[in-house]
Structures are given as structure tokens and as C-alpha cells.
Amino acid sequence: MAGTGALKIAEQIKLIAAEMLGRRMHDPRLGFVTITEVRLSKDWQAAQIFYTVLGDDDDRAATAAALEAAKGQIRTAVAKSVKMRVAPTIEFVLDQLPEASGRFDELLASVKAADAEIASKAEGAVYSGDENPYKLDEEDGE
Numbered sequence: 545m546a547g548t549g550a551l552k553i554a555e556q557i558k559l560i561a562a563e564m565l566g567r568r569m570h571d572p573r574l575g576f577v578t579i580t581e582v583r584l585s586k587d588w589q590a591a592q593i594f595y596t597v598l599g600d601d602d603d604r605a606a607t608a609a610a611l612e613a614a615k616g617q618i619r620t621a622v623a624k625s626v627k628m629r630v631a632p633t634i635e636f637v638l639d640q641l642p643e644a645s646g647r648f649d650e651l652l653a654s655v656k657a658a659d660a661e662i663a664s665k666a667e668g669a670v671y672s673g674d675e676n677p678y679k680l681d682e683e684d685g686e
Contacts, residue, residue: 554582556626557591561634564618565611573610575603580639584632591622591632594639604638611636 562579576598583592597607615634623631 550584550588553588553626553628554584554591557584557593557622557632558582560621560625561593561618564614564621569610569614569617571610571613573606574614575599575607577607577611580641588628589630589632590635592635592637594637596639596641608636608638 558579558581565574565577565579578596579593580596581594584590595611597604615636619631619634
């Protein structure tokens with residue numbers, strides 16, 4: 545999906561899918577869903593819609609089932625709204641970004657704690673030799 549046309553189509557699909565899920569779909573299995581990204585194949589025949597769900601694993605599984613059931617309705621809405629020769633097939637993909645960013649935050653916190661420990665050990669430390677171990681000529685110092 546390199547061209548600007550593909551980016552525009554992907555953005556339109558994202559908006560249509562978000563509107564469908566937010567206003568028109570009344571499936572009780574559907575949790576609090578956020579559409580994060582849409583990726584089109586190079587030939588624009590397939591669209592991957594990435595989403596996140598607020599909740600636990602049961603909420604994710606129920607939402608995945610609801611999205612699977614809603615594929616046809618969303619594809620129909622995309623076909624009516626987006627001027628394309630053929631409406632792309634739709635695949636919903638759970639976005640792993642929130643979990644990955646949570647792990648990244650944990651790693652940053654552990655590195656920060658290690659840095660603080662090293663800094664506390666370095667307090668009050670003295671040089672084992674001269675402060676400036678490089679010999680300076682008397683003439684260069686003047």
C-alpha cells in the first residue's frame with residue numbers, strides 16, 4: 545500500500561468500519577472496539593482492518609466473533625461508499641500494539657531502576673588516580 549490513492553481508500557474504509565461498529569451494529573458480543581489501522585493489498589482486493597478491544601480475553605474472543613459476523617455488512621457499506629471496481633475482502637486482525645507497548649513500558653521502568661541503582665552506587669566515589677590522567681605540558685596550560 546504505497547500510493548496516496550491506497551492511503552485515501554484505506555482511510556475511507558477505516559472511517560466506514562468505525563461508523564458501522566459504533567452506530568449501526570447492535571451485536572451484544574461487540575465490546576469497546578477501536579479501529580487502529582487499515583492495510584490494503586497491492587491490488588486493493590483485500591483489506592486488513594486492525595482493531596483493539598478494551599477488556600480481557602473473553603471480551604476479545606466475543607468481539608472477534610461479532611466482527612467475523614459483521615464482515616459482510618461492512619464490506620457492503622464499503623462497496624456503496626467507496627468508488628472501486630471491486631470491493632475488497634475484509635479481514636479483522638487484533639492489533640497487538642497495546643500489549644507490546646505495555647511490555648516496552650515495563651522494560652523502560654526496569655532500565656530506569658537499574659540506572660538509579662548505578663547512580664546511587666556512584667555517589668561518593670573517588671577517582672583511583674588523578675582526576676585528569678592525561679599529562680599536560682606546562683607550556684600548553686599557559
